[in-house]
Amino acid sequence: MREIQTGSIIEAVKDAAIRANLDLGEDVLRALESGLDRETSPVGKEILAQLLENAKIAREDRIPICQDTGVAVIFAEVGQEVHISGGDFKSALEEGIRLGYEQGYLRKSICHPFTRKNTGDNTPVVVHLDMVPGDRIRIWVVPKGGGSENMSRLFMLAPSAGWTGVKERVVQTVAEAGPNPCPPTIVGVGIGGNFERSAILAKKALLRPLGTENPDPELRPMEHELLEEINKTGVGPQGLGGRITSLAVHVLMMPCHIASLPLAVNIQCHASRHVEVLL
Ligand code: SF4
Numbered sequence: 001m002r003e004i005q006t007g008s009i010i011e012a013v014k015d016a017a018i019r020a021n022l023d024l025g026e027d028v029l030r031a032l033e034s035g036l037d038r039e040t041s042p043v044g045k046e047i048l049a050q051l052l053e054n055a056k057i058a059r060e061d062r063i064p065i066c067q068d069t070g071v072a073v074i075f076a077e078v079g080q081e082v083h084i085s086g087g088d089f090k091s092a093l094e095e096g097i098r099l100g101y102e103q104g105y106l107r108k109s110i111c112h113p114f115t116r117k118n119t120g121d122n123t124p125v126v127v128h129l130d131m132v133p134g135d136r137i138r139i140w141v142v143p144k145g146g147g148s149e150n151m152s153r154l155f156m157l158a159p160s161a162g163w164t165g166v167k168e169r170v171v172q173t174v175a176e177a178g179p180n181p182c183p184p185t186i187v188g189v190g191i192g193g194n195f196e197r198s199a200i201l202a203k204k205a206l207l208r209p210l211g212t213e214n215p216d217p218e219l220r221p222m223e224h225e226l227l228e229e230i231n232k233t234g235v236g237p238q239g240l241g242g243r244i245t246s247l248a249v250h251v252l253m254m255p256c257h258i259a260s261l262p263l264a265v266n267i268q269c270h271a272s273r274h275v276e277v278l279l
Helices: 006-023 026-038 042-061 089-103 146-150 159-177 193-207 218-232
Strands: 002-005 071-079 082-085 126-132 139-144 153-157 183-193 247-258 261-268 276-279
Touching: 002 071, 006 082, 006 089, 006 139, 026 042, 026 247, 071 082, 071 089, 071 159, 089 126, 126 153, 126 193, 139 146, 146 261, 153 159, 153 193, 159 218, 159 261, 183 193, 183 218, 183 276, 193 261, 218 247
Parallel strands: 002 082, 071 126, 183 247
Antiparallel strands: 071 139, 139 276, 153 261, 183 261
């Protein structure tokens, strides 16, 4: 058994929350640069250049990439040979986010659904926890903006819809979203599982670094085809027209019930924030 103190989990999550909101990842910067090279619309090119400049200013002046610092989403894999001491794991994650949003001067965006009273510290955190072999803890801190989350969709398709039906719904979701999710976007697609699993797959698909190929040879051509179709819609950067509506499509898939074909589309804006830490 390897012992990990909650104090080091809190510190790691706090630091990751601040870094995620201030430093746009190298993979996203490279994708935006590539988009700038390939975009043909002058307005689209100008927007992509501004997004790159915005990211540079945020990094240098230590200010958030976007005013919407998001819902704090955490994916965590806990090795079954880890013993967590000094408190419980979930409380440590909450405390790390609480401190990160306070000390990083990040906007607190979480409120009661009806009264809209702010919880004041950006908690509760949305945690997706997996037990895995080994003696390490891997944590991804993924702040998710409200604009792009609002444009995400879940469909329980008939099995006969097949790949054609899946493709239509994914492209339709991105096209109907228009400028609302702050394109260029990254589109996470979860196929199969059940109602809630497809949504988690779609969000988890966004964790894969941009510019990397899907390791599953069945899914790789699906991603290429979806991206091509999405970028034919002409939505373009910030919805003002152009070729670069999305930077990438990432797909995860798993078996499902014989009567179902669940499909979730989780749209991620250009402020694609994800920091991974290994303890
Ligand atoms: S969708 Fe993304 S870029 Fe747009 S306001 Fe929200 S966090 Fe910012």
